[in-house]
Amino acid sequence: MNVLYFAWVRERIGVPREEVETGARTVNDLVVELRAREERYAAAFEDLSALRVAVDQTLVDFDTPLDGAREVAFFPPMTGG
Amino acid sequence: MRISVQEAAFDLGQEAADFAAGRADMGAIVTFTGVVRDLPGDPLDVMEIEHYPGMTEAALTDMAQQAVTRFSLGDVLVIHRFGALKPGEMIMMVATAAPHRKDAFAAAEFLMDYLKSRAPFWKREVTAQGGDWVAAKDEDEAALDRWS
Numbered sequence: 652m653n654v655l656y657f658a659w660v661r662e663r664i665g666v667p668r669e670e671v672e673t674g675a676r677t678v679n680d681l682v683v684e685l686r687a688r689e690e691r692y693a694a695a696f697e698d699l700s701a702l703r704v705a706v707d708q709t710l711v712d713f714d715t716p717l718d719g720a721r722e723v724a725f726f727p728p729m730t731g732g
Numbered sequence: 733m734r735i736s737v738q739e740a741a742f743d744l745g746q747e748a749a750d751f752a753a754g755r756a757d758m759g760a761i762v763t764f765t766g767v768v769r770d771l772p773g774d775p776l777d778v779m780e781i782e783h784y785p786g787m788t789e790a791a792l793t794d795m796a797q798q799a800v801t802r803f804s805l806g807d808v809l810v811i812h813r814f815g816a817l818k819p820g821e822m823i824m825m826v827a828t829a830a831p832h833r834k835d836a837f838a839a840a841e842f843l844m845d846y847l848k849s850r851a852p853f854w855k856r857e858v859t860a861q862g863g864d865w866v867a868a869k870d871e872d873e874a875a876l877d878r879w880s
Contacts, residue, residue, distance in 0.1 A: 658782055658854035659865050708787035710850065724784060724852075728868035731812065731853035732766055732824060732844055 652717070654685075656695070657726035660702065663695040678704050678713045681723060695725075703728055733800065733808050735792045737783065739815040744822060751809050751827045758806040760833035762840045764826050770819040777858045778816040781823065784852035788812070795846045803839035805830050810843065812853065842879055848872040 655668045675681035682699065685692045696702070699713060705724045706715055717723070736742075744765055752761045768779045796808045809827040817823060826843045830836040855866040 655784070657784055657852070658856070705784070705787055705852070708784070708790055710791075724787070726784070726852065727854065727865065728873075729849055729852050730855045730866045730868050731851035732848040 652720060653722045654681075655722065655724040657724065659727055660695050660725050664691055673717075675717055677717060678706065678711065678715050678723065681717065682713065701727060733793075733796050734810070735789060735796060736811045737785075737788050737792070738811065738813055741813070742811050742822065742825065744825060747809065747811065747825060748827060751807070751829070755806065755829055758829040758831060760830050760836035762828050762833070762836040764840045764844060766823040766825070768817045768819050768821050768823055771857065771859065774859045774861060776819050777860065778818055779823070780816050780856040780858060780863070781814045782854045782856070783812075783814045787852050791851050792847075795843055795850065798846075799828065799839045799843050802842065803828070803830060803835040805835065805839055808839070808843070810847075812847070812851065814853065845872075845875045845879065849876065 652671050652673055653668060654671045656664050656666065661667050673681055673684055675684055682696050686696045703726055704711060704713060706717065706720045707722050748763050755761070768776070770776050792810050792812065796810055799805060799808055806829040812824040826840050828836045828839040830839065849868060849872045856863050857866060
């Protein structure tokens with residue numbers, strides 16, 4: 652699965668995207684797996700209320716299932732306009 | 733309907749003129765333009781705008797389609813830039829065309845409210861003191877409530 656990071660999440664983790672082998676059933680499960688990897692992931696995912704997530708380029712909640720998902724992106728609340 | 737996510741500057745006058753041209757059925761054209769604002773006390777060097785290629789275009793298209801349906805628009809234009817922008821540069825514009833002004837104004841506001849917190853852009857302000865990601869404002873999120 653392709654995992655993408657934007658803005659300060661990208662800076663904290665240190666890469667804009669990576670291929671992740673995972674059996675995670677939901678976004679929350681994926682977050683638990685990522686947090687356990689290294690300190691920089693734990694730091695980035697410390698407060699989920701400060702994060703938003705998109706699955707296959709659609710904004711979703713963290714309890715969303717990942718069945719068949721190809722791309723998951725994590726980022727802070729958006730500041731467009 | 734036209735959606736453009738671009739690094740290059742745009743010509744507001746030309747875009748507005750092109751959008752408004754030949755619309756005998758539309759009595760109202762509204763345009764809104766967002767400009768990079770300098771910071772009082774800590775002059776802004778650049779505003780860096782990051783986005784999520786692919787999702788950005790999809791999200792803007794979805795918002796524009798919703799605006800067309802909801803406000804009976806004849807047409808809509810959204811241009812949003814990314815990259816490094818200087819104070820005074822135009823970041824984005826929306827234009828709406830409707831038979832009457834009330835719908836054209838409301839649609840422009842609807843689009844701006846959604847763009848602020850639902851389009852995947854992130855702003856970073858760079859000054860002599862360093863760079864800071866712009867935090868989303870609670871009031872921007874709350875602004876969406878009036879449309880639900």
